[in-house]
Amino acid sequence: xxxxxxxxxxxxxxxxxxxxxxxxxxxxxxxxxxxxxxxxxxxxxxxxxxxxxxxxxxxxxxxxxxxxxxxxxxxxxxxxxxxxxxxxxxxxxxxxxxxxxxxxxxxxxxxxxxxxxxxxxxxxxxxxxxxxxxxxxxxxxxxxxxxxxxxxxxxxxxxxxxxxxxxxxxxxxxxxxxxxxxxxxxxxxxxxxxxxxxxxxxxxxxxxxxxxxxxxxxxxxxxxxxxxxxxxxxxx
Amino acid sequence: xxxxxxxxxxxxxxxxxxxxxxxxxxxxxxxxxxxxxxxxxxxxxxxxxxxxxxxxxxxxxxxxxxxxxxxxxxxxxxxxxxxxxxxxxxxxxxxxxxxxxxxxxxxxxxxxxxxxxxxxxxxxxxxxxxxxxxxxxxxxxxxxxxxxxxxxxxxxxxxxxxxxxxxxxxxxxxxxxxxxxxxxxxxxxxxxxxxxxxxxxxxxxxxxxxxxxxxxxxxxxxxxxxxxxxxxxxxxx
Amino acid sequence: xxxxxxxxxxxxxxxxxxxxxxxxxxxxxxxxxxxxxxxxxxxxxxxxxxxxxxxxxxxxxxxxxxxxxxxxxxxxxxxxxxxxxxxxxxxxxxxxxxxxxxxxxxxxxxxxxxxxxxxxxxxxxxxxxxxxxxxxxxxxxxxxxxxxxxxxxxxxxxxxxxxxxxxxxxxxxxxxxxxxxxxxxxxxxxxxxxxxxxxxxxxxxxxxxxxxxxxxxxxxxxxxxxxxxxxxxxxxxxxxxxxxxxxxxxxx
Ligand SMILES: Nc1ncnc2c1ncn2[C@@H]1O[C@H](COP(=O)(O)OP(=O)(O)OP(=O)(O)O)[C@@H](O)[C@H]1O
Ligand SMILES: [Mg+2]
Numbered sequence: 275x276x277x278x279x280x281x282x283x284x285x286x287x288x289x290x291x292x293x294x295x296x297x298x299x300x301x302x303x304x305x306x307x308x309x310x311x312x313x314x315x316x317x318x319x320x321x322x323x324x325x326x327x328x329x330x331x332x333x334x335x336x337x338x339x340x341x342x343x344x345x346x347x348x349x350x351x352x353x354x355x356x357x358x359x360x361x362x363x364x365x366x367x368x369x370x371x372x373x374x375x376x377x378x379x380x381x382x383x384x385x386x387x388x389x390x391x392x393x394x395x396x397x398x399x400x401x402x403x404x405x406x407x408x409x410x411x412x413x414x415x416x417x418x419x420x421x422x423x424x425x426x427x428x429x430x431x432x433x434x435x436x437x438x439x440x441x442x443x444x445x446x447x448x449x450x451x452x453x454x455x456x457x458x459x460x461x462x463x464x465x466x467x468x469x470x471x472x473x474x475x476x477x478x479x480x481x482x483x484x485x486x487x488x489x490x491x492x493x494x495x496x497x498x499x500x501x502x503x504x505x506x507x508x509x510x
Numbered sequence: 511x512x513x514x515x516x517x518x519x520x521x522x523x524x525x526x527x528x529x530x531x532x533x534x535x536x537x538x539x540x541x542x543x544x545x546x547x548x549x550x551x552x553x554x555x556x557x558x559x560x561x562x563x564x565x566x567x568x569x570x571x572x573x574x575x576x577x578x579x580x581x582x583x584x585x586x587x588x589x590x591x592x593x594x595x596x597x598x599x600x601x602x603x604x605x606x607x608x609x610x611x612x613x614x615x616x617x618x619x620x621x622x623x624x625x626x627x628x629x630x631x632x633x634x635x636x637x638x639x640x641x642x643x644x645x646x647x648x649x650x651x652x653x654x655x656x657x658x659x660x661x662x663x664x665x666x667x668x669x670x671x672x673x674x675x676x677x678x679x680x681x682x683x684x685x686x687x688x689x690x691x692x693x694x695x696x697x698x699x700x701x702x703x704x705x706x707x708x709x710x711x712x713x714x715x716x717x718x719x720x721x722x723x724x725x726x727x728x729x730x731x732x733x734x735x736x737x738x739x740x741x742x743x744x745x746x747x
Numbered sequence: 748x749x750x751x752x753x754x755x756x757x758x759x760x761x762x763x764x765x766x767x768x769x770x771x772x773x774x775x776x777x778x779x780x781x782x783x784x785x786x787x788x789x790x791x792x793x794x795x796x797x798x799x800x801x802x803x804x805x806x807x808x809x810x811x812x813x814x815x816x817x818x819x820x821x822x823x824x825x826x827x828x829x830x831x832x833x834x835x836x837x838x839x840x841x842x843x844x845x846x847x848x849x850x851x852x853x854x855x856x857x858x859x860x861x862x863x864x865x866x867x868x869x870x871x872x873x874x875x876x877x878x879x880x881x882x883x884x885x886x887x888x889x890x891x892x893x894x895x896x897x898x899x900x901x902x903x904x905x906x907x908x909x910x911x912x913x914x915x916x917x918x919x920x921x922x923x924x925x926x927x928x929x930x931x932x933x934x935x936x937x938x939x940x941x942x943x944x945x946x947x948x949x950x951x952x953x954x955x956x957x958x959x960x961x962x963x964x965x966x967x968x969x970x971x972x973x974x975x976x977x978x979x980x981x982x983x984x985x986x987x988x989x990x991x992x993x994x995x996x997x998x999x
Contacts, residue, residue, distance in 0.1 A: 323839045324832055325998035340839040357831045359763065366762035373755035374837040414833060523916060541936070548938040563935040566928045574916050581916075670765070670821050673919040681927040682813055689805045690783065691790055 275300055275453055276321060276422060280330035283316055283477075290316040292477035293330070298455045300421070303448045305468030305485070306457040309503050313477040314457045315353065315426050322351055322424070334422055346375045350415030351424040355407040355431075360400025364391055364410050367399060372417055385413040390439075404431030412443075422453040429458055441467045461496040465489065475503045513596070514579075514609040523578050524613075531571040531621045534564040538625035542633035549635035559637035560629040561622050561645065566680070568621050569652045572614045573676040576656030579610050580663025580738075581672055589747050599743045603664070607657060607735060614656035619649035647707045647724075654731040655680060655703070661734025664742050679703050679730070703730050752838055756826075756847030759834075760855070765825055769818045773859045773898075776814035780807040780867035784874035791878045804879040806887070808868040812894055813926065815863040816901040816949075819856045820922040823905025826852060827990070828915050832999045841994045845910060849987055852902040860898030864891040893953040900949070900983040901926075907986025911993050925949060925982075934965050942967045952979045 276298035283291040291313040298304045308314050319325040321332040323340040331338065334349055342348050358367055368382045386392050389409040394402070399410065408431055415423055425444075429437050437460075444467050448454050458464050464471075471488065473481040480502050481488070485495070492498035518524055538560030545557050583589040596602045622645045630640055655676060662672040684702045687695055699705050700717030706727045710720040718726065760766050787804050794802060826848050838844050868884055868891055875881060904925065908918045926949065933944030944967070945951070951966025953959075955975035961968050970978060 319998070322836055324835060326996075342839070345839050346837050351836055353832065353836075357833065359759075359829055359831060361764055362759070362762050366758060370755045370758040370762070371833060371837050373758055374751050374834075376751050523914065526917065544940060545937060557937045558935040563932050566931050567924075570920050570923060570928060574920050578916055668765075669915040670825055670919055673916055673923075674817065674821060677817070677919070677923040677927075681923060682817070685813060685927070686779075686783070686810050689810045691787055691802060691804055694786065694790060 275335060276424075276455060277333040277336075278317065278321065278330075279332070281317065281320055281327050281332055282329045283313075283320055283325060284328045289477055291320065291327075294474065294477065294479055295330075296472045296479060296482045298422075298453055298472070299470070300453040301448060301451050302469035303444050303454045303456055303467055304470045304472060305464045306455055306472050306474075307459075307464065307499060307503075308457075308474040308480070312474050312503075314474065316477075317474070318351065318353060318424050318426055318455070318457070322349070322353070324353075344375055344418070346371070346377075346418030346420065348418075348420050349422045349424065350418060350420040351426075352408070352411040352415045352428055353424075353426050355404070355411035355428075358399045358407065358410065360398065362399055363396050364399055364402070364413075365395040367410065368413060368417060371414055375418055377417055381417060381419075385416045388416065389413045405433055405436055408432055409436070412440075421451070422455075423447060424455045426457050427459070428456070429460055429463060437463060461494070461499055465495040473499065473502055475505070511605040511608060513592075514602075514605045517583075518575070518579055518609055518613060521578070521582060523582065524575055527571045527575045527578075528617055531568050531617050534561075534567050534621050535625050535628060537567075538564055539628050539632055542629040542635075545635050546633045557635055557637060559626065560633075561626040562638075564625065565622070565648060568618050569655055569680060570676075572618050572652045573655040573659040573680070574673060575614060575617075576610045576659030577663040577669060577672040577676065579606055580660050581667060581669040584663075584667045584747075585669065593747060600739065603735075603739055603742055607660060610656055610660050611653050614653040615649055618652035619646060622649055641711070644707070644711050647710060650724075651703065651707050651727060654727055657731035658734045661731070661736075661738040664738035665734070701726065703727070706730075749843065752843040752847040753850055755834075755837075756844070756851045759830070760826060760848075760851050763825075766822060769822045769825075770855070770859060773815040773818040773863055774866070776811040776863045777866040777870055779814065780811045781870045781874055783807050783810065784871045788875060788878060799878075802879060804875065804881065806868070806881060807871040808864050808887075808891065808894070811867050812864065812897070815859050815898045816926060817922060819852070819859065819898050819902035820905035820926075821919060822855065823848075823852050823902040823907075824909040824915055824918040824922070827906050827909025828913055828918065835999055842991050845906075845987070845991055845994060848906055849903060852906050853899050856899035856902035857896075860895035861892070863898070864895040889957040890953055890959055893956050897949060897953055897979065900979055903983035904986050907983070907988075907990040910990030911986065930965070933967075943969055946970050946975075947978050949979070949982060952976075 278294055278296050281291050281294045294317060306314050316325065320327050321334065321339060323338065339345060339349060364386065365382065368385065369379065372382050386395050389412050391406065391409055391413065394406065402410065408428055412428060429440055432440060441463065444454055444456060456467065468485050470484050471481060488498040489495055492501065541560045541563060549557065583592060626640050626645055658679060659672055659676045662675040666672050680703060684704050687698045687702060696717065700709065706723045709718050709723040784807055791799060791802055834844055835841050868887065872881060872884060905918060905922055908921055912918055930948045930950060933941055933948060936944055945965065946967030946969035948966060951961060951964060952975045954961050955968065955970050956972050956979065958972055
């Protein structure tokens with residue numbers, strides 16, 4: 275479970291996240307929506323302790339992420355799939371991450387197979403396509419078999435096959451009782467994947483509601499999203 | 511060309527490098543004041559002028575500008591976009607070289623002249639006469655170094671590799687040659703980059719004619735740039 | 748630091764081509780010493796017998812040490828700058844990551860430094876034979892050990908600077924600054940400040956530490972052996988601690 279409480283993050287000239295509170299419950303896929311620059315990635319980085327909040331806090335399973343004794347076994351995350359060392363092979367990249375938690379080579383081979391990268395496991399990541407990098411990032415998130423998973427635009431760059439694969443993966447993980455937070459700009463895909471939606475604009479909460487409530491009140495999710503965020507698209 | 515200028519000008523690392531070079535002015539004044547404060551009691555007959563002491567800082571900073579003009583684009587992937595916009599690679603390399611050279615020369619000449627003038631303004635310990643021609647020659651050497659950096663950056667596509675290459679040209683190789691037995695150290699030393707400008711201005715002590723020294727200096731820029739051109743026009747990015 | 752983070756950092760180091768390249772160049776210093784010794788031989792043999800006795804050769808291990816020093820510095824910089832946020836997701840307390848890197852770089856520096864020093868010293872003497880009056884190897888053991896350790900210091904200096912500044916260009920330039928520019932500047936500074944500056948330059952510290960003669964060098968002698976040891980250690984410890992401090996408080 276993820277619990278975001280009055281989270282605020284201010285950079286020199288912008289407030290990226292502004293007094294944001296919501297909860298992400300287990301057993302369902304929670305879609306995380308908002309226009310470009312709304313603060314989705316920043317919120318995820320705050321939850322994961324990569325950035326320090328200006329005020330407020332984010333708890334994962336009841337405590338700050340940084341205090342987790344074995345963080346990768348509790349939380350898995352894909353943030354920026356391109357943030358890998360281009361000179362390292364996919365296998366070695368995952369092996370180094372796995373080693374931090376004493377996770378062995380068998381599990382590394384398992385997740386590589388799960389994301390379909392086994393044939394290129396020994397190739398340098400620098401030569402990977404965007405979709406392959408996304409798959410590698412997802413493999414890294416799955417390594418510790420965590421109960422909480424966060425994905426920042428994982429569908430970006432995936433082929434139609436990959437998009438469907440992600441959808442099934444997310445639904446499957448949620449069905450196993452895990453907590454899933456998933457950001458994306460693809461409304462049609464989100465409508466098929468998510469059970470619950472958190473929508474933000476300019477760092478503030480716009481909606482925190484079951485998907486079905488929105489789709490019954492509006493003609494489509496896209497329509498709902500555009501109307502809800504219409505007033506918050508100008509950049510600051 | 512304009513595009514290259516905007517890129518160089520708008521990069522934070524360029525500002526840091528220029529700032530570092532400019533810091534030399536401040537340090538130079540501090541140096542001068544310090545030497546001034548002690549030269550009477552110590553009876554120094556002469557001491558190095560500030561611009562001489564801090565020359566390596568300027569050279570290194572300017573060389574880094576050249577390296578980053580190349581490797582910065584590879585590191586960020588901007589190079590692909592640049593090549594889409596300017597597919598004629600020879601032209602692109604030429605533009606880059608021109609912008610780097612002008613910037614490097616302007617920055618190093620300005621810093622060296624300003625430091626030298628400031629030192630003579632505030633200091634009255636005995637130091638060498640202000641020799642504008644020699645300072646400009648040092649600025650030229652710094653420019654050569656930045657072009658060598660650009661060339662090495664294109665060839666290696668690695669900031670670490672290219673900066674090391676420049677450091678090797680400027681310091682490592684001269685340092686090692688310097689420690690060889692005497693006839694060798696001076697004989698080989700005559701051809702090394704840091705010794706070329708002094709040879710052009712002190713012909714009586716030189717192994718090379720002034721013109722030969724300057725010509726060799728230019729080769730230090732031309733060879734890496736030619737290598738860069740050969741690689742850059744053939745290689746996939 | 749746990750054995751786990753240590754192993755992770757080791758995997759990261761060994762899985763990069765640049766690590767192996769840097770190691771190869773470091774140990775290339777031994778070949779370099781051999782080449783320089785051959786050149787010196789040629790010169791010696793060409794000289795008339797009467798002048799041979801006066802012919803002098805600097806101990807070549809002191810000359811080529813700069814290569815492993817710079818290489819380890821660069822390795823440290825790359826290990827710090829090129830690391831990815833995912834590393835800190837796996838180890839959110841962050842400092843164990845740097846501790847693991849510190850151990851890895853120190854271990855590599857220890858092996859490479861000693862190998863390069865003793866290797867080049869041995870090779871020089873083998874090639875030169877009885878030509879120049881080089882100091883016997885046995886008398887130089889303490890100096891070789893301490894000089895080899897300075898390679899570790901450079902590695903950790905690079906690591907600390909890399910963590911602090913996160914820029915390869917700036918850090919490699921600073922390494923060149925510490926090894927070359929600062930010494931050049933301090934040699935030109937007259938008076939007490941210059942004397943102190945010349946005394947704390949990395950190049951002179953190993954000799955100060957083992958009490959070797961510094962009269963024919965450009966370095967100063969203001970420091971006692973233990974003072975010099977403290978300064979040499981500070982070159983490594985201060986940047987790494989500063990790196991820990993910066994790592995704790997910044998956003999990644
Ligand atoms: N390190 C930073 N320094 C300064 N400003 C930042 C930083 N990171 C994010 N911001 C600002 O915070 C705001 C939110 O950015 P964020 O990346 O979280 O948006 P996002 O919702 O993920 O957008 P997108 O859909 O485009 O990925 C933006 O205005 C951005 O410019
Ligand atoms: Mg984002």
